[in-house]
Amino acid sequence: MTNLNLGFGHELVVDNFAGGGGASEGIEQALGRPVDLAINHDAAAIATHTANHPGTEHAVADVWDVNPDEATNGQPVGLAWFSPDCRHHSKAKGGRPVSKSVRGLAWVSARWAALVKPRVIKLENVEEFLDWGPLVKNAKGQLVPDPARKGQTFRGFVRALKRHGYAVDWRILRACDYGTPTIRKRLFLIARRDGLPITWPKPTHGDPKSPAVQRGTLQAYRTAAECIDWSLPCPSIFGRKRELVENTMKRIAKGVMRYVIDSESPFIAPPGGR
Known part of the structure; x- marks a missing residue:
């Protein structure tokens, strides 16, 4: 990948697997400024991201084809966000065969950790990501997760981040507990190497019938209907x-x-x- 010549004088924020820009929108709202670089292999997704985030530099490329050193032009990275394809981890796929290469996309975050050492790395995926492990062939010769080695690769992934100097923690959260109308659970992993503690947000919303909502301590869950x-x-x-x-x-x-x-x-x- 060619040098993007990013002309920013601050820590960079990079959104890998950027898609149409959902994560970038959240990051921008949190930081009050656009993401500096968004990467995705799909031209249509990047076109959507460009329309939503015109102040961001964009790269239509496979994440493995991007050299982090060249992409950042030697500038420090404050946050690298990763939302790798979840389909080959999700239980929604059932017992169907899975792809080793798709399941292994998360390893690109370890590459960024090794080469440019972002101050903070965040990764989002389905909760089954915790079960990430080696594959075996079933009776049809298809690759499926090995139940006897469930979670083995995930633990190795965490060890790799720690070897690069990161403290690592993860939680399974639901967006409805923070004001977004969806009950789906998602795994969030945070790795940081700046010595600051990893902190997690406290829920702001709850079941309308719960004591906390009745007392006014929490707001009631939002519904999709109101959005x-x-x-x-x-x-x-x-x-x-x-x-x-x-x-x-x-x-x-x-x-x-x-x-x-x-x-x-x-x-x-x-x-x-x-």
Whole structure:
């Protein structure tokens, strides 16, 4: 990769696996300034990121093709963020074969640790990332996780960061506990080498029925409904050319029962968003 000639006089902030810019948006809101460099192999994703973050330098490249020394032009890196592909770790993939190369994308953060030593490294992934381990072939000759060596590679990954001088900690968090309407769990790993403590945010939101919310100590969970502009037209999921799979239909039915039929306060979105 050629030198990007970043002209900043401060510690750089780098978003690897940048995608359309979700992580960069959060970082920008937290720091009050744009991310300096965003990297992604997908040109469409980087085009979206560029539209959302015009003040960021962009690189359409495989993360392994980026030389951290050249990309940063010798400037210190304050934060390197990594959100590697989670699909081949996630339980949503079931028992299907997985890719060793995709599962190993997180190792690129160790490369940055070795070459440019960011002051802070943060990595986000699904909670099953903790089970990252070697693969074995199943009866069909396909690669699947070895249940007997679950978590072995993850522990080696943590040791690699520690060898480069990092203190490492991780937590499984839910965004709904911090004001974002999603209950999905995500693993967040923080590694820092500046001697400062690794701290974690305290929840700001909780179940509306919980004592903490009733006392006013926490705010009630936000709902997706309050974040949606119901006036915008949207096609029905039932009008698809390809029929929804059985499990999806079951989830829809469960949701209708829980939030409409059996609910004391049924949620119904009227036509036209009125």
